[in-house]
Amino acid sequence: MQDSRHFRTDQFLRKNSPNSGHPRYLVIGFDTEYQRETVTNADGQVELRNQVLSYQYSCRVITPDNADSEPHWSGIVLPKGRGDDKRLTVTEFVEHALTAGFRALPDLKVPVDVYLVAHFTRADVPGFSDFKDEASRKAMNLENVRNLFMNVSKDIDVKLKRAGGSRPIRLKVKIRDTIALAPTGAKSLAQLGDILGFEKLKLSDDPDKELHYKQHMAEFMEANWRLFREYAIRDAEICAQYTSRIIRLYCDKTGKFKLPVTLTSIGVDLIRSYWEGQGLDPLAVVAKEEVEETYWSKKHNQSKTRKKTVSTQKLHWNEDFFTECYHGGRNEQFWFGPAPEGVWYDYDLASAYPSAMALIGAPHWDTIRAIGSTDELLTRFAPDDLAFANVDFEFPDGVRYPVLPVRTENGLLFPRKGNSTTHISEILLAKQLGCRISLVEGRQIDCDRIISRTEEYAPAKRPFIGFASNCINERLKHPKKSLDNLFWKELVNSTYGKTAQGLRERRIYDLRDAETKPLEPSKITNPVFAAFITAFCRGVLGEIMNALPPEVQIFSVTTDGFLTTATDKQMRAAAFGPLGRRYLDARRMLAGEWGIYEIKHVIRQPVGWRTRGQATLQPSSPSDWEGTGMVPKEDERVVLAKGGIKLDGLLSKSEQNAEITRLFFERKPTDKLLVTMGAGIREMYEQGMDFVDKTMDRRLSMEFDWKRRPAQAGEVSASYGSGKTCKHLAFSTGPWDTVEQFNTVRAIWSQYNKEAPHCLKTVRDYQAFASYFEGKLAAQGDAGRYLAKADGPLKRLRRDLAIAHKLRKAGTHELKPNAFGRERLAKDSKLKVKELAEFLADALDVPCTKTDLDNARKKTVFTPHQVPRTAEAVSVLEAVRRELFPLLEIDQFVTPKAAFSLDVASADMTLPPRDRMKD
Structure with a gap:
């Protein structure tokens, strides 16, 4: 290990000024290699820590004009x-990196503005000894940005010893993370290396040895120092090169030579720059304005003023309403268990959110006003106008997929009737499906497609279309999977997310203030835009799903696509409704394309259990892709969405699919999954912890989420794993009538599993819950009070029958002659209590003794409707009427009929979902 040294002033460039025309930075890509170990702390407790083996750096001096000649060097320290006190401080690490640079490049001049960049800073920043002590940890000015360590508001002040012993040379260090700058689908360091054409090194060609070495890096370091050094430095080099790119x-597109904090923040900067280039005020586009507010400064002990961005007055008055119209994507599982074999296509809307954004007209925010009537709502507006409403609605029974969203504590629901607050596109689609709609409250905003009655506006450019079109055109200039x-x-996909940021409360832990705070809105957050974009995409999906022929099956819908047996021909026909045509207009305007959907996967047989919980039982074969124009990759032959279940990240997609299907078919009610999770950022910061794995048991949850109502059910044989087969429950679904039905089922299902955990693996399992549900629903209100847990409805029936018999109520006054084979009994005979007890117990299996009936007969009043109306209770009462009391008034005993049940029709669930020959 090299000793640190003193540095000369002439080795450093001056600090970048705020308006510098020639900014320059030192980028230090850094990484730590470590090995997990257990230690005994001062309290005698065993805990995990990381033994830091080495620190790697890769440095690049970058200026606007040295793109092809960046001075660069790399090394390891x-x-x-082994102890925490033997680790390097940030300052010591930077000193070593700079010392190596000045030795390798004698004429090197280094900027004092430094980006210290790692990939997953949660793991690497705690490797510095500064992180272990509370005071020095606070001096790092760390913040929680997407659960990563960065310092955005305030730099780390690194002081280097100056030759001659005078004042130190001060570096301003900003910690950044390449994960926050990586595109979706390329978040790993290896993927970033591939993008750069800079392959991540392997420790061994044998996967088992590779895994062993990664878990025992100290052993590998000792055995092969040369490869260890090269492997370790490569990660730092990828970080440095990616940061430079x-x-x-960013500079090429915005003119700003600096590193943004996140990739999505670049999109915000670019669209605001685009608006400025169009002569628009970026604040005015999103209905915001800058105002001055007065506040009391404790520091200066006087009033001060500061600028603050707020919504314009007209939007502010209506902001809560528009926010209620924003719901996000549609996610539902339409089938539980193994689906029939066939060809299942996974379709996605092409560029869903950018296409919807392109349709938004330029709003005139001062025209926000109420919609006056249901007739105005349903006749005046087009699907892409800025009109929003709260409506009462009821769909016809035949609508398979209602399209008006209702928000619940368990996500969006699409019931047959209820109350919904949404955009006009979904409301007009509902009307097209025959839905009865009644306006409760509505708002509209004039834009370039709606002319004000009082003042005419010149047509304005749509605020998003030019930006989205430019992004798509720029993307097409570069090869797929390239960085550009x-x-x-x-950028184009993430801009939608920024319009919605902060609308639904999402809380993050603030490291500086040590408290959880709401995520702040972005500079382009706007509830009108966010509500329009998501509603229009949901509407296009809903229009297509409802237009498909009845024989077509839809397995699930996820945000911007669905898994279905529909052929391309059927999809083309279904995608030509009013919303589909407008969506197609957007696709043509954006990219000159005519298709509104694309195929992501093709499989032969899926299995599903809950929202975002699907896997593949049979992958597709090459012939299943005929006519698609695609040559499938291996991953495209498998659909997998794990529904929140975490598996070993080292497994391939097909291996994870095999494991998750095994978990599903072999699950038991008490199954738990050993989950490995990294320490949380809050815990790490508060305790100065390393990033270590924690294992915990979690109950395996692979049951239906009840967002749809079971319709037909049966058991089917399914193959999974390596030739394993079993029978499993499968059922199709329909929509709930109301949100209340869904909430009731969810609550009773929760109670059912609280008493004892259950799985739905057979028809008998389902029927057991349906019976339990029936009993609970029937026992609501007075009938459920003091109801015995075991055989409650039957014991209540026994009690009330005894009381009625004593008082000769509810048709118990007349006996059936010769009842249960006793010739002495005439219709006016008096039945003995002992005989009634024997009849109930022996003939009808009702738990009953003479003592039970004697106790019940002490009551002097018969109260009707106290027996929960279960199928079993009604069956017993019918037998009593048939065999004992022919005039028995069954309805006097049982509660009124429940509004709904979980009854399903028995069906052959293996039938093909469609006849391929007809297509």
């Missing part, structure tokens, strides 16, 4: 020992 890409291609794809 070893800690002084992003800075230059992924950069532009990420």
